[in-house]
Amino acid sequence: xSLLDYFRQSKPEATAKQAKERLQIIVAHERxxxxxxxxxxxxxxxxxxxxxxxxxxxxxxxxxxxxxxSEELSVLELNITLPDNR
Amino acid sequence: xxxxxxxxxxxxxxxxxTSSAAIGTGLALSGFKTVIIDFDIGLRxxxxxxxxxxxxxxxxxxxxxxxxxxxxSLIKDKRVDNLYVLPASQTRDKDALTKEGVQTVLNNLRDMxxxxxxxxxxxxxxxxxxxxxxxxxxxxxxxxxxxxxxRDSDRILGMLSSKSQRAEQGLEPVREHLLLTRYDPxxxxxxxxLSVEDVEEILAIPLLxxxxxxxxxxxxxxxxxxxxxxxxxxxxxxxxxxxxxxLGKEVDFRFLTEEKKGLFSRLFGA
Numbered sequence: 001x002s003l004l005d006y007f008r009q010s011k012p013e014a015t016a017k018q019a020k021e022r023l024q025i026i027v028a029h030e031r032x033x034x035x036x037x038x039x040x041x042x043x044x045x046x047x048x049x050x051x052x053x054x055x056x057x058x059x060x061x062x063x064x065x066x067x068x069x070s071e072e073l074s075v076l077e078l079n080i081t082l083p084d085n086r
Numbered sequence: 087x088x089x090x091x092x093x094x095x096x097x098x099x100x101x102x103x104t105s106s107a108a109i110g111t112g113l114a115l116s117g118f119k120t121v122i123i124d125f126d127i128g129l130r131x132x133x134x135x136x137x138x139x140x141x142x143x144x145x146x147x148x149x150x151x152x153x154x155x156x157x158x159s160l161i162k163d164k165r166v167d168n169l170y171v172l173p174a175s176q177t178r179d180k181d182a183l184t185k186e187g188v189q190t191v192l193n194n195l196r197d198m199x200x201x202x203x204x205x206x207x208x209x210x211x212x213x214x215x216x217x218x219x220x221x222x223x224x225x226x227x228x229x230x231x232x233x234x235x236x237r238d239s240d241r242i243l244g245m246l247s248s249k250s251q252r253a254e255q256g257l258e259p260v261r262e263h264l265l266l267t268r269y270d271p272x273x274x275x276x277x278x279x280l281s282v283e284d285v286e287e288i289l290a291i292p293l294l295x296x297x298x299x300x301x302x303x304x305x306x307x308x309x310x311x312x313x314x315x316x317x318x319x320x321x322x323x324x325x326x327x328x329x330x331x332x333l334g335k336e337v338d339f340r341f342l343t344e345e346k347k348g349l350f351s352r353l354f355g356a
Contacts, residue, residue, distance in 0.1 A: 014277025019233050020284045027240045027288055034244045 036066050047078065056083055088196045090203045091332075092222040093265075096238030098209030100230045101267040104303055105325075106206035107135045108314040109226065112329030114169035115314070118201035121160065123191075124174035125218035126208035127182050133173045136163070137310025147175035150187035156194050165315065170200075183217045192221055211245060220251050224261040226294060226332075230268045231280040236288055239264075243289065263294035265328060270299045271344045282342060295328025297321050298341040 033040070044064040051057050063079040093106040103126075110122035123146060124132035133139040138161045144154035149172075156172075163169035172191075175182060195203050207218035219225060225246055229239045246260045247253055253260075266285055273279035282296055302319030306312065314329070316322040320341050327337045 016274070016277050016280050016284065019280055020288070023233055023236055023280075023288050026237060030237075030240065031244070034248075 032065065040064060040066060051080060057081070088192075088200045088203055089223050090192060090205065090221050091224045091226060092205040092207055092219045092260075093226045093228060094207040094215065094219055094242050095209065095228040095235065096211065096215075096242040097230075097235045100228050100235050101297070101303075102209070102228050103132050103135050103206055104307065104313065105226065105228050105265055105267065105297075106132065106204050107312040108322075108325040109329055109332065110202070110204040111136075111163075111166055111169060111312040112314045112325055113202045113204075113332070114163070114166045116329060116333060117168070119168040119199060120202040120204065121170040121172055121195055121200050122204040122206060123172040124206050125183070125214050126174050126206065127180075127214055128174070128176060128178055129208065130174040130176055132171060132206050133161075134310060135307050136161075136171050136312060138163070138171055138173075139310070142173045145173045145175040146191070147177055147179075147182045149191055150183065156191065156198070165311075180213060183214060185217065185220060188217050188221065211241060215242075216245065216249055219246055219260075220249070222246070222250060222252075222260050224263065224332075226263045226265050227289070227291065228265045228267055229285060229289070231266060231270075231274070231282075231285055233280075236280070236285055239289055243291065262291040263332070264289055264291045265294050265297070267297040268299045269296050269341070271342060275344055282339075293339075294331050295324055296339055296342060297324045297328070 044062060047064065048057070048059065048062045051062060057080065061081040065077045067075045067077060069075060093102050093109070095102050106122050110120050114120040122132060122136070124130055125146075126132070127147065130145070133142055141161050144159040146159065148154040149156055149159045160170045160172055163171065192203060205218040205222065208214040219242070227239050227242060229235050243262060246262065250260050252258065264286065266282055269282070270279055274281045282293065286293055298320050300313075300319060300321035302316050302321045303313050306316055313319065313321050314325040324341055327340065330337045
């Protein structure tokens with residue numbers, strides 16, 4: 001730090017904090033996908049295509065997840081956010 | 087019993103080869119018979135970092151293909167006893183490494199009573215990287231305190247828990263270690279860089295070492311001397327600590343705080 005910097009101490013917000021928050025979100029998201037079966041991304045894409053025929057939805061509006069509750073029970077969860085002007 | 091340790095990261099340029107060279111050399115210095123294998127087929131570089139590039143005659147792929155035997159391909163280090171390098175091939179053939187081939191070489195190295203087999207992984211998540219981690223007992227996840235490196239490290243942790251032999255055979259999982267490299271405490275203090283604690287919290291694996299950003303690393307690779315041989319340097323000392331921890335010793339972490347600057351450097355910049 002030079003002399004000039006010493007007087008110019010208007011601290012911008014810490015970007016490391018942003019980095020940490022962004023990482024926590026994306027890593028959690030990717031870990032979730034990782035545990036799912038390989039066909040899940042394809043299934044999500046196909047479902048999206050079907051819904052798109054009827055409603056204007058984007059990629060992010062359709063969420064598919066598979067939850068293995070126990071040996072016998074797996075729950076396929078489909079979450080679609082519909083646009084406001086239905 | 088030989089221990090197979092993969093040095094991996096996902097992202098390139100974070101210090102896998104530098105760390106493989108340093109840690110392998112450190113283990114040999116501690117009296118363990120050690121071999122470092124370069125898995126980066128087509129982009130051989132461990133030989134340069136170890137300073138043995140002019141002594142490469144036969145390589146890893148030659149051994150797998152039966153074109154040479156292991157003894158002809160292993161390069162014995164001239165500085166440190168018990169230290170050997172198995173160089174990567176420069177072939178462009180992507181399928182040069184096979185699980186069977188790698189397995190055979192590892193078994194032969196076990197028969198030669200190596201204590202540690204260090205696998206220097208290529209970047210990415212392609213065949214080479216999978217081959218390097220497949221047979222691992224332990225993994226050193228080399229990570230920079232930076233978003234893309236941390237994310238890729240997490241990907242590799244996923245690979246270790248699904249694609250490794252231990253995972254496939256349902257054995258005890260690969261033991262994972264975090265090695266944080268290019269750490270700059272002054273930038274952490276300024277809030278510009280993820281801290282050790284941040285990265286530990288996100289990746290949630292035990293910390294093996296923190297290597298400070300250091301002039302010594304480039305100098306070491308320039309001269310082909312593993313940086314751990316530079317006793318005076320902060321990076322060299324940090325790698326020694328990491329090796330001791332790998333061997334099960336409890337060592338306090340150093341170089342995590344900013345060095346105090348004198349008045350002179352405060353006024354005129356470092």
